[in-house]
Amino acid sequence: MPEQYSLEDLLYLMSRLRDPDGGCPWDLKQDFLSITGSTVEEAYELVDAIRHNDRDHIEEELGDVLFQTIFYSQLARENDWFDFHQVVDSLTRKLIRRHPHVFPDGDLKTRFDGDIDVEQVRRQWDDIKLAERAEKSQHGLLDDIPDALPALIRAQKMQKRLSSVGFDWDSPLAAISKLKEELAELEDAIANQDAANIEEEMGDLLFCCVNISRHLKVDAEKALGMTNHKCEQRFQFVENNLQSQGKTPEDATLMEMDDLWEQSKLKNKLQSQ
Known part of the structure; x- marks a missing residue:
């Protein structure tokens, strides 16, 4: 047994799992669509390990995410589409x-000699991705943002994409004003007991909250995650x-639970001081 397995060993292992002669029955039944759920789950488990600074699990979950790529690549190779090395x-x-x-002249070995401006890099990245979308015949500004x-x-x-072409609020205060408008519309929908409209207005309200977060340079996903944890x-x-x-x-009353909740808030506030 080798002291440490290699990437090539992992590719070989995957081919054995999918080998009709002695492979794993479960792996042999899978296709691209059937393992997408596992892909999403493994990605979330990796993020969870990172957020908890669980170093052992970060290593393990990185392996699980890598295995998803290996699995898809094996399926593609069997269909003569591409293989892992092409990926x-x-x-x-x-x-x-x-x-x-970083790589001037498109050469992996060359180095850029000079200062790198972060804002210039961001604009350059957006321009390059825009050109790539044009090459893929994705002419709509939002075409390549996955529905999933x-x-x-x-x-x-x-x-963020809409903002890149100037379709945006001028300031966080303008976005907050829109939030108040959306909240009033939600209140009207509730008063009218219009279930479909309530759902629509609730979506508009959430979308507006994300917009405010972006203007304030706050990652809405991260902020909500922190609140969930709290x-x-x-x-x-x-x-x-x-x-x-x-x-x-x-068994407890709402008043009892609310009182303990406030005690928890006070305890956390004192600990943070």
Whole structure:
């Protein structure tokens, strides 16, 4: 047994899993569509490990994400579309093309001699991606933003793209004014008990919140994730205190839980000082 397996060993392992003669029955049944759920799940598990700074699990989850690429590449090779090495080649070429400030003349070995301005790099990146979309006959500004992205992340990407052509609010205050307008429309929909309109206005309100976050240079996905984590910690405080009283949340009144919630907020505030 080798001291450390290589990428080539992993590719061989994948081919064995898909080998009709002695391969894994489960792996043999899979196709591109059937493993997409696992791909999304593995990506989220990696992000979760990173957020918790769990180094051992980061290594493990990176391997799981890599395996997804290996699996798709094996399926593609079986269909004579491309193989893993072509995936690596295409990726390397794309990254060289998108980083002319690092690889001048499109050469992997050359180096840029001079200062690199971050804002110039951002504009250059947008121009390059625009040219790439034109080459792919994706003429619509939003054509290449995947529908499968989580709605919050997709909203951020769409708004950023629209802003690049000047279709944007002038300031955070203008976006906040729009938020108030959308909130009033939601209130009207609720008053009219119009379920379809309530859903639509709720979506508009959320979209507007993302817009405000972008203007304030706040990552909406990250901000909401932090709030989710904060909510989880505070309610765990509520549950633990109720448990010490021999109660569960189902046994407690709203007033009791709300009081413990406020105690948790105060405790966190004192700890942060």
